[in-house]
Amino acid sequence: MGPVAEQQGLPISSVGTGKECLTRAEAFKIYHELSQELDGYEYQGVGYLLLLEPGSLEYWEKQCRLYDELGKPYQFLTKAEMVGRWPSLELSEQTTGLFDPLGGYSEPDRYIPALAVRNRQLGVEIRERQQVTGLLSQGGKVTGVRTTQGDLEADTVVCTVHIWTLRLLEELKLQLPMKAFVHQRYLTEPLPEPVEIPAAGWGETYFRPAEGSRILAGLSTPERGEYPVDSSEFHMSELTASEKLQQELRQQVEEVLPCLKQVAWEEARVGLLSYSGDYEPILGPLKQVPGLYVAACFHSNGFAYNPISGRLLAEYVADGRTSINIDLYSPDRFGEEETRRFLAEPITQGQALEMRPY
Ligand SMILES: Cc1cc2nc3c(=O)[nH]c(=O)nc-3n(C[C@H](O)[C@H](O)[C@H](O)COP(=O)(O)OP(=O)(O)OC[C@H]3O[C@@H](n4cnc5c(N)ncnc54)[C@H](O)[C@@H]3O)c2cc1C
Numbered sequence: 001m002g003p004v005a006e007q008q009g010l011p012i013s014s015v016g017t018g019k020e021c022l023t024r025a026e027a028f029k030i031y032h033e034l035s036q037e038l039d040g041y042e043y044q045g046v047g048y049l050l051l052l053e054p055g056s057l058e059y060w061e062k063q064c065r066l067y068d069e070l071g072k073p074y075q076f077l078t079k080a081e082m083v084g085r086w087p088s089l090e091l092s093e094q095t096t097g098l099f100d101p102l103g104g105y106s107e108p109d110r111y112i113p114a115l116a117v118r119n120r121q122l123g124v125e126i127r128e129r130q131q132v133t134g135l136l137s138q139g140g141k142v143t144g145v146r147t148t149q150g151d152l153e154a155d156t157v158v159c160t161v162h163i164w165t166l167r168l169l170e171e172l173k174l175q176l177p178m179k180a181f182v183h184q185r186y187l188t189e190p191l192p193e194p195v196e197i198p199a200a201g202w203g204e205t206y207f208r209p210a211e212g213s214r215i216l217a218g219l220s221t222p223e224r225g226e227y228p229v230d231s232s233e234f235h236m237s238e239l240t241a242s243e244k245l246q247q248e249l250r251q252q253v254e255e256v257l258p259c260l261k262q263v264a265w266e267e268a269r270v271g272l273l274s275y276s277g278d279y280e281p282i283l284g285p286l287k288q289v290p291g292l293y294v295a296a297c298f299h300s301n302g303f304a305y306n307p308i309s310g311r312l313l314a315e316y317v318a319d320g321r322t323s324i325n326i327d328l329y330s331p332d333r334f335g336e337e338e339t340r341r342f343l344a345e346p347i348t349q350g351q352a353l354e355m356r357p358y
Helices: 018-037 057-070 079-085 108-121 162-170 243-256 258-262 299-319 336-344 349-354
Strands: 048-051 075-077 097-100 132-138 141-147 150-153 157-159 178-188 199-202 205-210 214-219 265-276 282-285 292-296
Touching: 018 108, 018 299, 057 075, 075 079, 132 162, 141 157, 157 162, 162 178, 162 265, 162 292, 178 243, 178 349, 205 243, 214 243, 214 258, 243 258, 243 265, 265 299, 282 299, 292 299
Parallel strands: 048 199, 157 292
Antiparallel strands: 048 097, 075 097, 132 141, 141 150, 178 214, 178 265, 199 205, 205 214, 282 292
């Protein structure tokens, strides 16, 4: 299996509700620490600009009262303020932006290899291209994993295998409410001149600057049905995105960022996003199976969660509890019947997005 995270492009933001934005804000602090610690990696803190849909201003103003309580920085920006700051943007008079100065992006092709190097320096053994084919258990407790290259015994197993989690847990007769949807993003060839832009998003569309004076953009497709992953042998390379989608994306982004017209797409990447039964990630111990932890369903914001998820899981394993209360993400929050129903009923990505609390 290949490190899928390496394939993605990543505008990230701490915009969200309550705990979510607290955990994400912690993630950004860790990105800044990692920028000091990892060789060849730097978090790109260009900020994240949410372009507000007409009629949603009132909702976000209310939301920001919560940000005030949490001490999370933000700014509402008018069209003139946004264009004054980022002259490449073309916005209508009525557009309002909610700017998250902590946001930005983490270039995955730099971040993941730099993390791997540092982990190895610290004595962590990373085995790549070694598929876990099952979980070892004794007396109801998970005691290790079976891999294509032999068994590995362990006091604790942390399962972080995205939608493949469903197939891995089957053997233990465990189910979690997880659904997957195809997602696509595109990278342009280099622009004639670099442009200064934040990472930005509206509706289901986003863009951000990328290395080498490029622009990265992507969109979700609410009308698309879920993508069932019936086999642990499934690989993301099986997925495709239609020509029509990249045209639709280009049209949408060009309206806001006309300099995109100067360049063609150089690369497209397609993968799956996964959503839980209530949209929030699933992260923590499974009470009914001692020794097993799960971290999955980071929807389209995996990179806003990943450093803090790692820290929280390490705290769980080392101390038995986390420094931030994350009951909200507990795998045990879903009832058996609720999970069975969620898995049985096909839904569209739009329906999954409707569960989003913001
Ligand atoms: C096109 C695209 C663009 C995206 N853009 C963004 C973005 O801009 N910002 C953002 O925050 N998020 C983005 N995401 C989402 C982000 O990539 C995910 O949320 C994140 O990668 C999920 O992390 P994960 O660790 O759960 O899964 P993954 O990153 O998929 O990692 C799971 C790993 O487990 C491996 N694996 C699976 N089964 C086994 C097994 N049996 N044994 C061993 N290994 C196994 C897989 O090969 C994979 O390497 C995007 C996703 C896509 C598809």
